[in-house]
Amino acid sequence: DFEPNDIKKMDYVEYMENREKSRGIFNQDGLISDEYKKEIRQKLRKTKSNIWDCVISFEETFGETWVNSYEQAYELIKTELPKFFKRCGLNPDNIEWFAGLHENTDNRHIHLCFFEKKPMRIRPNKTGKQFSIGKLSKIAIQEFKANLELSATDYEAREIKIRNDLTTSFKQEIN
Numbered sequence: 354d355f356e357p358n359d360i361k362k363m364d365y366v367e368y369m370e371n372r373e374k375s376r377g378i379f380n381q382d383g384l385i386s387d388e389y390k391k392e393i394r395q396k397l398r399k400t401k402s403n404i405w406d407c408v409i410s411f412e413e414t415f416g417e418t419w420v421n422s423y424e425q426a427y428e429l430i431k432t433e434l435p436k437f438f439k440r441c442g443l444n445p446d447n448i449e450w451f452a453g454l455h456e457n458t459d460n461r462h463i464h465l466c467f468f469e470k471k472p473m474r475i476r477p478n479k480t481g482k483q484f485s486i487g488k489l490s491k492i493a494i495q496e497f498k499a500n501l502e503l504s505a506t507d508y509e510a511r512e513i514k515i516r517n518d519l520t521t522s523f524k525q526e527i528n
Contacts, residue, residue: 365397365406366390369453369464376423378453381431384423385451396449402469403487409463409501416461419505426454426463433500434465440493447471 370378370390377384385393397404411420420426430452435445450467474486 364394365466366394366451369451369455369466374455374457375453376456378451379423379427379430380449380451381434383427393449393451396470397466397468400468400472401475402472403474404466404468405487405489406464406466409465409498411461413459415502415505419502420454420461420463423454425505426452429501429505430463430465433497433504434467436500437493437497438467440496441489443469444473447473 366378369375378390379385380389420429434450438445438448447470448467449470450465452463452465454461454463476486
């Protein structure tokens with residue numbers, strides 16, 4: 354379990370990937386390397402963008418059934434996150450994101466962090482100073498939650514993906 358003093362001992366990347374809670378952190382390309390972790394820490398320090406952080410928490414039985422592994426969490430987030438970004442008015446190609454599935458509690462949950470590579474939501478205020486608009490649409494967030502559930506439980510889509518992956522693998526083996 355998380356102790357409040359633990360946060361003083363580790364940064365957010367370390368917390369997300371804590372081996373007692375998680376099997377590692379991932380982005381759109383899969384599990385991230387130690388080298389990329391160093392890179393993401395630098396990007397987080399230097400960005401002028403908002404840094405959005407959220408926790409996607411699943412009801413206990415649902416999480417055990419549909420988000421039971423890093424692979425399931427990875428496919429779910431990789432599939433639905435770009436759609437969420439578009440609904441929020443963000444360009445998915447301009448977003449840096451990473452996530453980690455935590456399995457150490459009764460309800461599995463995914464920590465998700467993202468920011469714009471090039472800040473596009475910057476506006477000057479009356480004094481001329483720049484600030485970043487960090488609000489995301491509540492409707493987009495609600496749709497994201499609903500779509501995560503629908504995507505996780507979509508047997509037909511999973512069968513099609515498995516079939517396509519096997520076909521691709523088979524063709525590569527033949528060649």
